[in-house]
Amino acid sequence: MKKWMLLMVAALMLVLAACSEKEESTENKEAQTVTYESETGPVEVPANPQRVVVLSSYAGDLIKLGVNIVGVDAWSAGNPNFTEELKDAEVVTNEDLEKIIELEPDLIIGLNNIENADKLKEIAPTVLFTYGGVDYLQQHIEVGKAVNKEKEATAWVEDFKARAQGIGEKIKAEIGEEATITVAENYDKQIYLFGDNWGRGTEILYQEMGLKMPQQVIDVALEPGYFAISQEVLGDYVGDYLLLNLITEGQDTTFTDSTWYNEIDAVKNGQVFEANGATFYFNDAFSLDYQLDFFENAFLGTN
Missing domain, CATH: 3.40.50.1980 (Nitrogenase molybdenum iron protein domain)
Structure with missing residues (x-):
């Protein structure tokens, strides 16, 4: 092969190699x-x-x-x-x-x-x-x-819904279809009541498990998501059960020792579940798994 032809072949190979590298670089970047x-x-x-x-x-x-x-x-x-x-x-x-x-x-x-x-x-x-x-x-x-x-996220959601609904059916069989539960949290010497979509375990209890919210709570907290009340009137909003998310850091929790609190029917009947408020704020996947385990143990004593 003549020298000039060898040079043309070599040049062509360099051009093809450069194009290949550019295409590979673009593909890597996209990947x-x-x-x-x-x-x-x-x-x-x-x-x-x-x-x-x-x-x-x-x-x-x-x-x-x-x-x-x-x-x-x-x-x-x-x-x-x-x-x-x-x-x-x-x-x-x-x-x-x-x-x-x-x-x-x-x-x-x-x-x-x-x-x-x-x-x-x-x-x-x-x-x-x-x-x-x-x-x-x-x-x-x-x-x-x-x-x-x-x-991965979709698989977790499908699994969680199945688990939550299954546990919910067992809980309703245990406490009755019509039993009501109130979700409350203490903060700044007030009590906050929660609807069905503001974290604090509400999504699991009300949406997935289908447990009932007292009408008094529905009236004030369902639409806005939460509602603040004075501590002393908590009993007016508590159903058969109370989930009390206690915030202890920087907050006064002595109200749980008061006479008015201990006269609430759910308290007298031992149907109050106290949770660490800091672990119940959110409704992310990690927190939801933790909360679901909490409810299964609290209502059914399975853990």
Whole structure:
């Protein structure tokens, strides 16, 4: 083969190799990211996020999905159930921009009403959710989509619904179909009553298990989600059972020793379940599993 032909063949091979490398590089880049269709538009997110900052109540969803969290909000950090999983995570807020930069996140998750959202988007891909924008189980799936784990999230949701409804049927067989339960929480010398979609175990009790809420609570708390009352009138709203989410840190819980409290029928009948309020705030997947175990043991004594 003549020299000039050899040179042309060599040049052609170099061009083909360069094109192949460019195509491979493009494919690799596309494989490293996926598009999440958020409520505010498409967001390019890592296909396998390694360093996530979560500035809201979704830490438990990420823990359940096995996603590494490097920065977390103070409320989640204060949940005793998350202590082990978040032991290496830094507590941050949406205002701690420099601290977040130092964490080198590849994804940020938060609520859509936070300040500095535009600045956060400059640090890493940012997905923001509206609290209550979708139902609590679909929310876990949405978080799963944002971290490219929709299949795992959907499988958990289907399993959870089956477990919760099954346990609910056993509980209703034990306490009766018409038995009512009130969900309450103490804070700042008031008592908060809750509807069926404000965390605190309400989604499990009322939505999945189909347990009944007293009419007095329906009247004041179902639509807004929660309702504050004076401590002394709690008895007017308590049904056959009371789930009392006690907040102990910085709060006065001596009302449980008062005469008026101990005269409530549910208290006198031993039908009060006290829970650690800090473990019942949220309705993420990790918390829901914990709460479901709590209810199974409280009503059925199976654990």
